[in-house]
Amino acid sequence: MFKKFIPLVLAAALAIPGAALAQAKPTIKLGFAKCAHCLPMSLTPGLTSEANIEANAFNSGNDVLTALVSKSIDVAQITYLHYITALDRGFDVVAISGQVNGGSEILTAKGIDLKPNDWDGLKKLIAEYKAKDKPFRVAASRGNAQDIHMRGELMLHGIDPNKDIQFINIPNPSDHSAALQRGEVEMLCSVEPFASQIRLSGVGKNFALPYNQAAGNLTNLIVTRSDVIKNDPKGVQATVGAVVKLVDMLKTDRKSWVEVINKYTAMDATVANEALKNAFPDYAMHRKQAQAIAVMMKDLKYISKDVAADVDTHMDYSFLSAVTGKPKTALGY
Known part of the structure; x- marks a missing residue:
């Protein structure tokens, strides 16, 4: 009986290392926001065999950052604006990769008679509103990239976003279209695919892509x-x-990108394809521009202190470099 037992013990012992290796496969809880640029992050679980990625969708980048800081998730897709805001608040965040840039568009309500990029006309219109003691209302989702893109672009064209306009915060970008339609705002800066939906539906019209300010796109x-x-x-x-x-896949495979937008937003392929015209896949982390964003955010009184120097100590290029085989100087450093 004892002799028969020994092979069973050995077999069990030999089986344990394999089981242990299977259990040692890391699990990463990942969070991403519901925007055209962010939604492809839901595809990451199928793009690695080295870890179990649990991808979770959140309504906004603010929600994703909160989940990361509270340790509900391990990795987060946020924006450069969220990143700088987190540094200002002293949160423990480390940037490890880029993902997709672009996705911002300034739109006007149907009744606003402005041609695209007519900034002089906009300043004149704002002055007319002031003369009538009427606020010129401009909306965005505070804390999102579109907010800082819009504010920076206004400031660049001589419009003080803290004094010349009345800022309206609409936290969920999916509510932007309704706000324009109900006449609650004269202008807004939205994120894709909601911006394209607004334009294609006729609820609003293009005014500008706000990429000339320090954050670029x-x-x-x-x-x-x-x-x-x-x-x-x-x-x-x-x-x-x-x-x-x-990122490499998104540069050529727009079909999968369109499908994931449809899955999470129920928007059709026409809107999704239009949204992707304003999308730029890029895994580089642009350090100097991130520092410029920090300076701009301080000038806009969006953050309380200068955190440009903190960018250097909160960007880790080692993982990106190991994957791509490129030095950090070729990855945006």
């Missing part, structure tokens, strides 16, 4: 926390690898 960043990097570097590496594969 920079939008999305992939960030994590220092404790995640310390405790699960393999999981972080696998996630960055999945993001790089995703």
Whole structure:
């Protein structure tokens, strides 16, 4: 009886290492927002065999950042604006990859008679509203990239976003169209695919793509926390690898991108394809522009202190470099 038992014990012992290796596969909880540029992050679980990525959709980048800081998730897709805001608040965030840029558009309500990029006309119109003691109302989702793009662009053209206009915060971008339709705002800066939906439906019309300010067209960043990097570097590496594969895929495979937009927003292919005209996949992390964004946000009184120097200590290029085989100087440093 004892002799028969020994092979069973050995077999069990030999089986344990394999089971242990399977269990050792890291699990990463990843969060992303519901915008055209962000939604492809839902595809990352199928782009790596080195980790179990659990991808979760949130209504906005603010919600994603909150989840990261509260340790509900391990990796977050947020924006450069969220990143700078987090540094200003002293949060533990480390940027590890870029993702997709662009996606912002300033639109006017149907009754506003302005041609695209007519900034002199806009200043004149704002002055006319002031003369009538009427506020010129401009909306965005505060805390999103579109908010800082819009504010920076206004300031660049001699319009003080804190004094010359009345800012209206509409937290959920899916509500932007209704606000324009109901006449609650004269202008707004929305995110894709909602911007394209507004334009194609005739609810609003294009005024400008706000990419001349310091942030340029920079939008999305992939960030994590220092404790995640310390405790699960393999999981972080696998996630960055999945993001790089995703970005490379998005440059040519618009069909999958359109399908994922439809899945999460129920918008049809016409709107989705229009939205992707304002999308620029890019896994680089643009350090100098991020510092310029920090300076602009301080000038706009969006943050309380200068955090440009903190950008250097809160960007980790090692994972991106390991995946791409490129030095950080070729990855936006």
